[in-house]
Amino acid sequence: MQRGSDEIGGILLTETKETMKISRRRPPRFELIAGNVSLDFVNTLDDRHINPKELLETYLDLVRFGGDAGLLSSPQVDRLFERSYIEPNLAARVLHQASELREAIHDVFWAIMNKRPAPPAALARLNADAQAAAGHMHLVPTKNGFEWRFDDFGDFDSLLWPIARAAADLLASDQLAYVRACSSKTCEWFFLDTSKNHHRRWCDMTRCGNRAKVQRFYVRKKSSGEL
Ligand SMILES: [Zn+2]
Numbered sequence: 561m562q563r564g565s566d567e568i569g570g571i572l573l574t575e576t577k578e579t580m581k582i583s584r585r586r587p588p589r590f591e592l593i594a595g596n597v598s599l600d601f602v603n604t605l606d607d608r609h610i611n612p613k614e615l616l617e618t619y620l621d622l623v624r625f626g627g628d629a630g631l632l633s634s635p636q637v638d639r640l641f642e643r644s645y646i647e648p649n650l651a652a653r654v655l656h657q658a659s660e661l662r663e664a665i666h667d668v669f670w671a672i673m674n675k676r677p678a679p680p681a682a683l684a685r686l687n688a689d690a691q692a693a694a695g696h697m698h699l700v701p702t703k704n705g706f707e708w709r710f711d712d713f714g715d716f717d718s719l720l721w722p723i724a725r726a727a728a729d730l731l732a733s734d735q736l737a738y739v740r741a742c743s744s745k746t747c748e749w750f751f752l753d754t755s756k757n758h759h760r761r762w763c764d765m766t767r768c769g770n771r772a773k774v775q776r777f778y779v780r781k782k783s784s785g786e787l
Contacts, residue, residue, distance in 0.1 A: 597722065598730060599751055602669070602750045606749075622654070661723065661724060668683055668727075686724065693710075696721050738754065747768050
């Protein structure tokens with residue numbers, strides 16, 4: 561077999577142009593409405609409290625989340641896709657890690673929203689992942705000064721670094737008070753309420769807000785005998 565191409569999972573992938581073409585064909589899969597990547601990440605367990613639906617069933621789903629959220633470029637997505645076929649055990653381990661980090665982030669923010677102390681085990685987990693992420697950061701000069709950047713996203717778990725970091729930064733910021741869960745009991749997606757008056761109730765008006773409005777309209781009509 562020629563260098564630069566490989567038969568993986570029945571699909572012929574070459575290292576450069578072909579894989580880039582494949583990634584361009586991929587439509588976004590995740591609804592990113594939270595305004596913070598760590599909260600969007602929490603929302604990948606959909607309908608969490610009533611009928612949980614796992615949106616990260618495979619490592620490929622996790623990588624696609626990274627792509628949709630802008631943490632990984634298309635070529636990086638393709639590279640991790642390919643490598644996960646070659647090292648499936650490592651990919652599975654990182655998927656498990658991702659799920660543990662996600663639940664830790666959820667548990668910490670959920671406790672805070674409900675005016676309870678953050679569960680120590682969840683906070684310890686988030687701390688450990690945030691510290692690991694910090695070990696992959698370096699300062700680079702920019703036009704106006706410096707900024708933190710992460711090492712090259714070649715490692716299987718590299719897309720977890722900015723997620724852990726975003727959660728840690730949010731916890732230590734004055735935005736913490738504006739982390740909310742959607743008011744729909746069948747949704748409860750997390751988001752950062754950046755609205756002017758901080759009265760946002762819904763993850764998304766079309767997804768949950770309108771549904772609730774229709775429901776209220778129906779109840780009102782029914783109780784007034786109009787339906
Ligand atoms: Zn919602």
